[in-house]
Amino acid sequence: FKTLAGTALEPVLMISQWPNQAADSFSDFFTTRKTLRDEIERLNRQILTMRTSSQKMAALLQENNRLRQLLGSSERVQEAVLITEIIGVDPNPNHARITVDKGTSDNVAIGQAVIDDRGLVGKVVASTLGTSTILLITDQTQAVPVRSLRSGPQLIVEGGGGFANLVGRHVPGTADLRVGDTLVTSGLGQVFPNGYPVAVVSQFEQSQGNSFATIQAKPLAHLSARSHVLILFSTEEMPENYLNGAAINGQ
Structure with a gap:
């Protein structure tokens, strides 16, 4: 009888736990979405930083080439x-x-x-x-x-x-x-x-x-x-x- 009673009460217990489980699931869902948004923002900042660094590196390389040309010119002049x-x-x-x-x-x-x-x-x-x-x-x-x-x-x-x-x-x-x-x-x-x-x-x-x-x-x-x-x-x-x-x- 106890076993039958316990078995009969299981659906009631499960139903009573649904609100808590649902709340936990929604909480995990929103937490996951916030984490994803934060990660996307972090990656976007990283990409922007890398692009800026890349542009700066390209500018430095161009500047280096110009200075090399000037140095080459200085070797050709007599003064x-x-x-x-x-x-x-x-x-x-x-x-x-x-x-x-x-x-x-x-x-x-x-x-x-x-x-x-x-x-x-x-x-x-x-x-x-x-x-x-x-x-x-x-x-x-x-x-x-x-x-x-x-x-x-x-x-x-x-x-x-x-x-x-x-x-x-x-x-x-x-x-x-x-x-x-x-x-x-x-x-x-x-x-x-x-x-x-x-x-x-x-x-x-x-x-x-x-x-x-x-x-x-x-x-x-x-x-x-x-x-x-x-x-x-x-x-x-x-x-x-x-x-x-x-x-x-x-x-």
Whole structure:
């Protein structure tokens, strides 16, 4: 009878336990969903962090390649060089100037030429203890004496404003100049050292009946997409410890 009574009561006991079991199940369900949400958020944060790190690594690799190119360029030039970082760009659209992180404390002086791994960038026009201002070759107040590397004619190219254009005016119409010619510094006026690449002729314009022509040229240096540049020093300008030490590489 006890066994039968116990057996008969089992469904009652099970039914009485359903609310508790159901509550436990719902609790486990919501706990599991919260855990999953937390895990998803954690993974999303981790993915975002990894993507950010990946982007930063890609940027560092690009920067490393640019510095390698600059170092390669410094080995090809005869003058001593100092690698500087660009820390500012003049926001005035009528000016083409940049600021670098080296100044008079690093023996930088007004008038020094500045290059990158592809060609002439400009010259130093102002210098403080820790910074210098560089007037780019495309500034409208800048003029660079150049010659054609192929044929030799000499001319003056002036800044066309912005970062992308140079103009040569009053060029003799008989000058042996062609689209695609490379223009290099001529050294006239002793403003810029002789032989540095400046630009490539992109247009040669001469109106009928005019004995003079106008040329358009594209700078070879990366004027608008550059993080570091080289300041040139002659042997007389560069201190002995720069020539023999790590400072020549901006270290």
